[in-house]
Amino acid sequence: MKRMILALVCAAMMMPMNAKTLVAYFSATGTTKTAATKLAKQHDAVLWEIEPADKYTAEDLDWRNPESRSSVEMNDPEERPTIKRCTNITPYDTIYVGFPIWWGICPRIINSWLDNNEPQLQGKVLIPFATSGSSGIEEAETYLKKTYPTLNWHKGLLMNKH
Numbered sequence: 001m002k003r004m005i006l007a008l009v010c011a012a013m014m015m016p017m018n019a020k021t022l023v024a025y026f027s028a029t030g031t032t033k034t035a036a037t038k039l040a041k042q043h044d045a046v047l048w049e050i051e052p053a054d055k056y057t058a059e060d061l062d063w064r065n066p067e068s069r070s071s072v073e074m075n076d077p078e079e080r081p082t083i084k085r086c087t088n089i090t091p092y093d094t095i096y097v098g099f100p101i102w103w104g105i106c107p108r109i110i111n112s113w114l115d116n117n118e119p120q121l122q123g124k125v126l127i128p129f130a131t132s133g134s135s136g137i138e139e140a141e142t143y144l145k146k147t148y149p150t151l152n153w154h155k156g157l158l159m160n161k162h
């Protein structure tokens, strides 16, 4: 009996007792926010909105206009929109990273967030999730893995029917 208790205590000590989950997301018009809120509830996770310093207006989001802010940003792979507040990701082992699909992939503000946090993100479990008009998440997953090859990406979730 003593041995069994000892084994259980040891097993418990090896497990991350305070494994924590973060749901970090960007949402321009609220759809991804709804999905993120649901995901956070499901996983008992902390919810964090990645907010741009300058909010996107309806004009900014006009993908039919090649000169709109979103079109200009998505046309330039190096574009990194400024984020309003930085995130303390240190306490989290698993991080869901959510965004709307823009032009098949993630908006550049997700790159800003990943670039800002890249050293601290090493070794953590990263799960992308997205909402879209109709596109899948696969292209975004491929892009993220290619752009951040040292990060521990897991299978993504498309949350259009949340």
Ligand SMILES: Cc1cc2nc3c(=O)[nH]c(=O)nc-3n(C[C@H](O)[C@H](O)[C@H](O)COP(=O)(O)O)c2cc1C
Binding pocket: 026, 027, 028, 029, 030, 031, 032, 033, 061, 062, 063, 070, 071, 099, 100, 101, 102, 103, 104, 105, 131, 132, 133, 134, 135, 136
């Ligand atoms: C600039 C821009 C580009 C978009 N590109 C795509 C796309 O390539 N494929 C797609 O299915 N939906 C696309 N959408 C639609 C959004 O992904 C979809 O409406 C999403 O759910 C919006 O999420 P949000 O409300 O959290 O911003 C695009 C929307 C915008 C504003």
